[in-house]
Amino acid sequence: QTAPAAGSGKALFLGTVPLTTETSGSSYVLKDTTRGGQSTVDMNNRGFGTGKALSDADNVWGNGTTSDRATVAVDAQYGIAMTWDYFKNVHGRNGIADNGVGAQSRVHYKRNYANAFWSDSCFCMTFGDGNSSIYPLVSLDVAAHEMSHGVTSRTAALVYSGESGGLNEATSDIFGTMVEFYAANANDTPDYLMGEKLFKNGTGVIRSMIQPSSDGASADCWYSGLSSLDVHYSSGVANHFFFLLAAGTTAGQPSRTCSAGNTRVANGSGTLAGIGNAKAEKIWYRALTVYMTSSTNYAAARSATLKAAADLYGAGSAEVNAVSAAWTAVNVN
Ligand code: ASN
Ligand code: ZN
The missing domain is CATH 1.10.390.10 (Neutral Protease Domain 2)
Known part of the structure; x- marks a missing residue:
């Protein structure tokens, strides 16, 4: 049995932010069942596979710097929470597909990957760690940009050229x-x-x-x-x-x-x-x-x-x- 839990995170860009997480045994996972089960997973710097769930013992995630792998996951998970809330509260839209189902976000994709993207096939978004001149691409505007590609794809479906x-x-x-x-x-x-x-x-x-x-x-x-x-x-x-x-x-x-x-x-x-x-x-x-x-x-x-x-x-x-x-x-x- 799991239940939503009130956690918090120390983000790279946003200071300390609230996070809704999920209990899993004696620990917590970065999954938000109050927002369609949106979750963030760690790709372990690989460009393939499904990634690994992040877990945390005290439900205080990250340390505000990239020395903790969970930090950029905090930014991503908070970014997609704000985007979920924005579409719901401002536009009455219940998630990307308006069916209450959340999308996954994937952080630490590849190495020196200075981009982020939405994919219709995995119904997920992916964030690189950046490079010598770019920080990890998990800022609020970029997370919301990527998630909004999902909304466009489920509505007007504007051809990408x-x-x-x-x-x-x-x-x-x-x-x-x-x-x-x-x-x-x-x-x-x-x-x-x-x-x-x-x-x-x-x-x-x-x-x-x-x-x-x-x-x-x-x-x-x-x-x-x-x-x-x-x-x-x-x-x-x-x-x-x-x-x-x-x-x-x-x-x-x-x-x-x-x-x-x-x-x-x-x-x-x-x-x-x-x-x-x-x-x-x-x-x-x-x-x-x-x-x-x-x-x-x-x-x-x-x-x-x-x-x-x-x-x-x-x-x-x-x-x-x-x-x-x-x-x-x-x-x-
Ligand atoms: N970050 C880019 C974007 O979302 C990736 C791409 O070229 N599609 O637009
Ligand atoms: Zn884009």
Whole structure:
């Protein structure tokens, strides 16, 4: 017989966090039956196999550094708990497949593996330990990004190439960011950046929704030929749309225009008033789950979000107008 137990963990990035675990004999395992049985296992630095359950005698997991193998498991398990809670409490979604079933996360994958990924075939997500310049890839925004790939796959199922692939990636950046805001962890000030905690030099980011082109590869604006970019770069257009919709031009993003091709330059006229995260995330979620399909491109994403905003806030509402203005600002007309 097992039962949920209240544990805690010393995370790599987030300080001390609560964890719901499971008793197993006289010990505890990192499995959360209050959230669909979500668990985190140790891959033992291998790239194959099912990994090993982590166990702990006193239900205080990790020590806040990588000297304890359980530390990054704390970040991963807490990250997927926050993501579960976010989808449940903000969107009424009961897990990735909306059936109450949790996904597994796998840490310590391979050696010097500086990435993380979602897999539909194992219904699981996997995190590497990073390398000489990147910390283990278990930050809250990355964990939520990967888990959100599962949600996309069970809803719109946006094909992972071309413009639909960019929208798939942006969906994971958008919800990854919204989970960071939702969790409101004192050690992770929420921002519209992805992976800002992962760089050992303290200054890198994986992607910016504020100005995607600041990475030298992502697009701020739609242009014909966008679909030939890698999906992690064509996502920039929707990432920036979402930033403008939620935060507007007044939040560290001056009025800009797309007249210089795929980059938004600071000579635009007019400002956009953001409608806030709480409305913007609901519009994106409804568009994703009700109107987008596997082949949705940017033009169709514009219509999908306009319909979602009209459903939620009324035809001709300020929210519908804000969606329209934010897409226009990134050259999706
Ligand atoms: N971390 C990447 C992602 O989730 C892995 C990939 O290229 N699919 O997007
Ligand atoms: Zn992704």
